[in-house]
Amino acid sequence: MLRVDGGHVWGVAMGHVRRSLLLAKALAHKYNFIFVMKNHVDGVSFVKKQGYRVREISINDDSDETLINLCEELAPEKIIFDLFQNPYEAVFNYARKKKIHTIVFDILGKSKEPSDILINDSFVPAFVLYPFLSKKTKLFYGPKYFILGKAPKIQPVRKAMKDVMLTMGGADPAGLTVKILNVLLENALNYRLHVVLGPAFREPQKILNLVAGRKQVIVYQNPKGFLSHLSHQDLVISAAGRTLYECAYFGRPVVVVPSIEHEAIVSSEFGMCTGNLDIGLWDETSSPAKIKAALDRYNNAPSIRRTIFKTSRCLVDGLGLKRVLHVINKL
Numbered sequence: 304m305l306r307v308d309g310g311h312v313w314g315v316a317m318g319h320v321r322r323s324l325l326l327a328k329a330l331a332h333k334y335n336f337i338f339v340m341k342n343h344v345d346g347v348s349f350v351k352k353q354g355y356r357v358r359e360i361s362i363n364d365d366s367d368e369t370l371i372n373l374c375e376e377l378a379p380e381k382i383i384f385d386l387f388q389n390p391y392e393a394v395f396n397y398a399r400k401k402k403i404h405t406i407v408f409d410i411l412g413k414s415k416e417p418s419d420i421l422i423n424d425s426f427v428p429a430f431v432l433y434p435f436l437s438k439k440t441k442l443f444y445g446p447k448y449f450i451l452g453k454a455p456k457i458q459p460v461r462k463a464m465k466d467v468m469l470t471m472g473g474a475d476p477a478g479l480t481v482k483i484l485n486v487l488l489e490n491a492l493n494y495r496l497h498v499v500l501g502p503a504f505r506e507p508q509k510i511l512n513l514v515a516g517r518k519q520v521i522v523y524q525n526p527k528g529f530l531s532h533l534s535h536q537d538l539v540i541s542a543a544g545r546t547l548y549e550c551a552y553f554g555r556p557v558v559v560v561p562s563i564e565h566e567a568i569v570s571s572e573f574g575m576c577t578g579n580l581d582i583g584l585w586d587e588t589s590s591p592a593k594i595k596a597a598l599d600r601y602n603n604a605p606s607i608r609r610t611i612f613k614t615s616r617c618l619v620d621g622l623g624l625k626r627v628l629h630v631i632n633k634l
Contacts, residue, residue: 310343317473473501554612
């Protein structure tokens with residue numbers, strides 16, 4: 304059983320769903336996965352399209368009772384939780400009594416449930432401190448546990464910037480894609496601009512209208528070969544979710560535009576670790592100028608992009624899935 308949520312939801316979006324699907328695919332030879340999800344239509348629909356069974360629960364249902372009842376019905380061997388905030392308590396004690404193994408993926412360091420395994424791939428020191436964690440729980444943390452999809456060959460840094468990608472995650476509930484795109488279109492583009500819209504992006508027509516007639520702008524709606532596209536970019540403008548880790552693996556320079564408060568902490572730490580430019584939370588007055596300045600800096604200094612290529616690649620080695628599978632299979 305895989306308990307996960309996602310969709311066009313503030314603070315949640317589609318990162319948790321993407322990780323869960325990668326994990327389910329990797330373990331498909333061993334387990335039949337049932338996804339238990341709050342009925343956010345975008346997330347549920349996306350998972351069903353990948354061929355998985357989904358048991359929907361109410362958006363307001365955070366009760367242990369609902370999950371325990373589903374366990375009684377489905378008798379899972381393992382339960383994997385991948386939630387922005389985990390509301391459950393009693394279900395973990397229930398699982399221990401029933402000898403059901405529990406694995407929790409966390410991102411903010413707030414988990415204190417007595418799960419068997421806790422995995423947090425954050426590189427932010429404050430997000431991997433667990434002063435109240437149960438002694439029954441084994442903790443695995445750091446970006447070496449980041450689950451990356453099947454990755455193409457890593458491309459070297461080019462001297463000139465020819466390709467720039469704008470991607471603000473699977474849903475972009477903050478509406479940053481439109482705001483940033485407007486900034487980029489204010490000037491003549493001397494590069495190809497690749498605009499990626501995730502599976503839960505609500506207003507693709509608005510983007511298509513903005514770029515109509517612009518031959519240098521290519522719009523992708525939930526592209527299957529996302530990592531292949533990403534690996535060829537000279538610069539990426541991204542939020543501070545999963546894509547940031549993927550950029551680090553490929554050594555792609557990034558202009559980081561966090562979409563929510565906890566992402567601002569991630570983007571700041573990422574900037575310090577790698578030398579990438581973090582413009583902070585969006586401000587209508589100052590952020591457009593910061594975007595333009597960041598583009599100019601990267602464009603005029605290929606040496607900076609080469610340095611970032613090296614520092615970023617030290618952060619994510621692409622072996623996280625192998626490590627996570629080893630942890631889960633040992634249970």
